[in-house]
Amino acid sequence: MAHLEEDIERCFEGGWSDGLPVVPPYARLVDPMVERMGWKPTDVAGELADLGVEVRAEQLGAAAVMAGCKLEYAPVLRAVSEALLDPRFNLPGVEVTTGGAAALVIVSGPVVERLGFEHGANALGANARANATVGRFAAMVRYFCGRMGGALEAHGTIGHPGRLSFCIAEHPTTVWGPFHTQLGLPAEASAVTVMATEGPSSINNHYGMTGEAILETIADGIGQLGSTNYYWRGGGYVIVLPPQHMALVSRDYTRAQARRFLYERGVRLTDELLRLGRLPREPMASAQVVPGTLRSPVADEADLTFLESGKDGGKFSAVIPGWVANRPTIKQVRGLEEAR
Amino acid sequence: MKRPSETIASCDASCELLISPIPRPRVQALRVSARPQRRRVRFLDTRKPNSLAILRQAGELLRARGIEVEPEIRIKDDPSRPFDAGVLDWIAREEGLILCGVAD
Numbered sequence: 280m281a282h283l284e285e286d287i288e289r290c291f292e293g294g295w296s297d298g299l300p301v302v303p304p305y306a307r308l309v310d311p312m313v314e315r316m317g318w319k320p321t322d323v324a325g326e327l328a329d330l331g332v333e334v335r336a337e338q339l340g341a342a343a344v345m346a347g348c349k350l351e352y353a354p355v356l357r358a359v360s361e362a363l364l365d366p367r368f369n370l371p372g373v374e375v376t377t378g379g380a381a382a383l384v385i386v387s388g389p390v391v392e393r394l395g396f397e398h399g400a401n402a403l404g405a406n407a408r409a410n411a412t413v414g415r416f417a418a419m420v421r422y423f424c425g426r427m428g429g430a431l432e433a434h435g436t437i438g439h440p441g442r443l444s445f446c447i448a449e450h451p452t453t454v455w456g457p458f459h460t461q462l463g464l465p466a467e468a469s470a471v472t473v474m475a476t477e478g479p480s481s482i483n484n485h486y487g488m489t490g491e492a493i494l495e496t497i498a499d500g501i502g503q504l505g506s507t508n509y510y511w512r513g514g515g516y517v518i519v520l521p522p523q524h525m526a527l528v529s530r531d532y533t534r535a536q537a538r539r540f541l542y543e544r545g546v547r548l549t550d551e552l553l554r555l556g557r558l559p560r561e562p563m564a565s566a567q568v569v570p571g572t573l574r575s576p577v578a579d580e581a582d583l584t585f586l587e588s589g590k591d592g593g594k595f596s597a598v599i600p601g602w603v604a605n606r607p608t609i610k611q612v613r614g615l616e617e618a619r
Numbered sequence: 620m621k622r623p624s625e626t627i628a629s630c631d632a633s634c635e636l637l638i639s640p641i642p643r644p645r646v647q648a649l650r651v652s653a654r655p656q657r658r659r660v661r662f663l664d665t666r667k668p669n670s671l672a673i674l675r676q677a678g679e680l681l682r683a684r685g686i687e688v689e690p691e692i693r694i695k696d697d698p699s700r701p702f703d704a705g706v707l708d709w710i711a712r713e714e715g716l717i718l719c720g721v722a723d
Contacts, residue, residue: 289637293624294623305636331645372699603699604698
């Protein structure tokens, strides 16, 4: 036991930590994890071409062990790894941006119940091993692999707590259909969606009794003056709907109708954005800044996605802004049959 | 800035090596010139907020001091990703001083 404590300290001292104590990545723990993830240790799991970095499977296995993940999470971790290393995710950019973005992992489909993800109480910050460790694994991969071996520095101005762990599971039974059906996967699939995001904003509405009232409140959260996406319009938003808000909204709107409502109502006057310095005086032509018009922080309403999660009882939704230079990357979770 | 250790050994009698979670880059060494060969300044904008305005003002100040400043400011395609090979090659071939700006 003494050497375990000392090895934990060695990891701290050696910079092999996200700021929290880690499970030391002993080979006897890492090797079975890598095998369960479907790799050999020296396999190249992915490449960060911008950094001249190859990520080997054993490095991902080490991060999984250090994060405290169970072996049975391996199929999910494999899918998360593939998503993080997909060029569309832009992992190095996520690590160093002044925007302080975190890697959000959304888990949806039968895998949620299969592996014990919490999708009810405090869904956005659940004290459940699956949520906490899978989220931490994604954050560690971002941190360990996105810095070019330590040559790069992060420049996040304020960041947010999701930089340590940010994993949300969707209810296994949904009203509008699973989250991943919005990104092209079939309803019966299990999936992980990884996207770089800012922190969540709580949207409180306890007295509204119509879907319109709830959506109007959410639209205000999307269109708030400080939304980073007003200029670049690249990140999109995830809207988290708990059961009681979902009951009101779905009574009056389909998912497509709700999306259209938010796209049209979550806007500001371009002139106001210019006056207050939310847009530059000399915008790029590609930003399509047109004075005298209303401006949405999303370029396409398809960039607004809905996630059904959270506990019954309170009436709080959440708006999670996506980071401007990143696209949601979705991967199907395979190999669950061997997860037990 | 302290870099993470490349290896860590467990402290028991077996001196077991821990598996590193940190990939290292495979890049060729760069040769850096300490002095420009030509007394000329060129600007490279990273497309961060306000950087272009800052570089333009810097150019005006330098010209007022008699420094040759290339009028064209080269602009990075994507502010969220590193410079591509073409830009790095341009930087490498430049004989003067390149000023790159700036953070937000």
